[in-house]
Amino acid sequence: MQPTTASAGDADPGPSAPQARPRGVPDLELPNLLRDGSGQGKAGDHSGPGFPGGPGYQGVNGIPATALDAYQKAEQALAASQPQCHLPWQLIAGIGRVESVHASGYGLRADGTTAMPIRGPRLDGGQFALIRDTDGGRWDGDAAYDRAVGPLQFIPSTWATWGADGNHDNTKDPNNLYDAALGTGRYLCAGERDLSDPADLDRAVLSYNNSRAYVTAVLQWMRTYRSNGAAKLPDNLPTTPHRPDPTARLPRPGGPADTAVRTTPAPAGRRSLTTAPRPVPPGAPAHLRPQPPALRPAAKPQPTPARRALARLDRIGPEEIKAQTERTLRPLQQIVARDVHGTPIPGIDLRLALTGDAAVRFLGPAARPMADASLAVTVRTNHQGIANVPAFTTGTSPGTATLRATAPGAPGPAVTFTITxxxxxxxxxxxxxxxxxxxxxxxxxxxxxxxxxxxxxQDRTPAAGARVEAVILSSAGGSTPTEDGPYFEDRQHRRLRTLVLPPADAEGVIPLPALHAGRRPGSYLLRLTTPAGVRLDIPVTVTAEPAAPVHPAPAAFGANAA
Known part of the structure; x- marks a missing residue:
C-alpha cells in the first residue's frame, strides 16, 4: 500500500482524494431503518436508540441546536460566495449525521466546540488507508500518521486546503462545528460544481467518502431533513457518542480521548453509555465493518510491479467540462491508464493538448497561464494509474475547446474531453x-x-463586481444631463457628466471620484443606475459662497481613462 500525503488531491477533490479514502467507520444507519426498525419511541420521547434523544423525538429529523445553526450559516455563506453551487444546508447536515451524529454525546457547546475530541482511527494502513502525518500532530495529536478529526471528520491535509473560519474568530479549527461546516461546504462546491445537478451532487459526496453506501446514507438523510424539516434538540441531550474509530474507548470530558467511561445500567427506555459500536447495515463495504484488533491482518509489503504495456486510456468523469469566461477551473475529471487486462498502470506519462476556438490555457506551476506551452502539458499517472486533468484558465470569449490526452510512444490510446x-x-x-x-x-x-x-x-449581501453608471442631471426633478453644472474629471482633466464607475469590490463598495461644482449655482441631481434599472438619486446643491481653493488629486474614471 502506497502512503498518501498532502497532494493535488486535496486541492482538486475527487474520488481518489485523501478525504475520500477509507478513514474510519461512518454511521450508515438510514432514516427509514431508524423509523421503521429500532426507532420505536413516541413523539416527544427523548429516549430510545438510533439518534440523540431517540428517533421518536420529532421523527428522526432532530438536530442539536448548535449543529443546525452551523449548517444553516454555512449554507448562507456559500450562497453569497459561490451562488452557482446551490449548496443546501441539508447536505452538510447529512454528512454531519453520518460522520459523527452531529457531534452528539461529545459535549457540544454553543460556540461550536466539543468537550471531547472526535477522532477517527490511526491511518497506518491496517484496516483503513495509509496516510502519513501532514500536520505534525496539530489537529489529531499524532505526529506519525494522520487521523480524521472533528464533527465532519476532516483529514488534516484536506483541512489545510479547505479549512474555513465559520464563526469569525480568526481561527480555522476542524474541531469547531461552525468552521467544519463551512469547510465542508467549500469542499463540496469545489470545481464549480452545481449541487442542484444530481451528477455533480453524486460526485461531490463521493469526493468526501468514495463509498456508494456512504453516498446512499448521506443523501437519504439530506432528503429527510429537506422533506420533514429539522427538529431543534438541546445540545446536551444524553446519548452514546458515535465512534469513527471502532477500537477507541468512549472519551469523557477533561480526560484523554482513549479514557474508558464507566457505565451503569440505564433505566428502561433510555440509552445506556455502552462501548458497543453502532451496527453497520448489510451491504456496507468491508472496510467499514469493525474488526477485533486481534483479527486484523498484518500489512504485507507490496512488490513493485513490472512495467506493463499501455493498452488503453479511460475517462473518469463526464466528457463535457463546463466553465465560464475569465475563470480559473480545477476540473474533477481524471484519466486512467490500463493494460490489456484492464489493470491501472502507474507512472505513465500522458500528453494533454488543447485545441478549439475558446481561449483555454493550462496553468503553470505558479498558478499563472504559461507563456509558451500553455496549450499542452505532460502529466504522470499516480500509484493508482490515475492522472488528474490539470487546472486551466478561460479567456473573455465563450466557445468550445477539445482536450485530448495521448501517451507518447503509444499511438493507439487516446481520450478526449470537450470544454464548453x-x-x-x-x-x-x-x-x-x-x-x-x-x-x-x-x-x-x-x-x-x-x-x-x-x-x-443583492439579497442584502455585497454584490461584488456590480457595475453602476453615474449621471449628473440638470435639475433635481430633471432627466437630462447637465451641460454646464457639476462634473467629474478624467486623467486628462476632461469634464465628464456621465461615466461608468469601477466594479464594486468584495464588500460591494464603489467609490466615486471627486465632484467639481462648476460655476453655476443651483440644484442638480446625481443619479446612479445599475444595468437592471436599480436607481439611487443624490441631490447636489451648488452654492454661490466663495471658498478657499481646493485641489484634490484627480482620480481616473470612465472610458477615457488611460
Missing part, C-alpha cells in the same frame, strides 16, 4: 446604498472634499 465555455453571469445589484452623504453641497468653483461611496447589494 459560457459567458460569465454579470453580477447584479438590487439595492444601492449611500455610505457617506445622502446629499451633497459644494460652493462654486470648488470640488467636494468629503469622500462619496455607495454600496451595491
Amino acid at each position: 465555455v459560457r459567458p460569465a453571469a454579470t453580477p447584479a445589484a438590487d439595492c444601492l446604498i449611500p455610505l457617506d452623504a445622502a446629499e451633497i453641497t459644494v460652493p462654486v468653483d470648488t470640488a467636494a472634499t468629503s469622500p462619496l461611496r455607495i454600496k451595491a447589494t
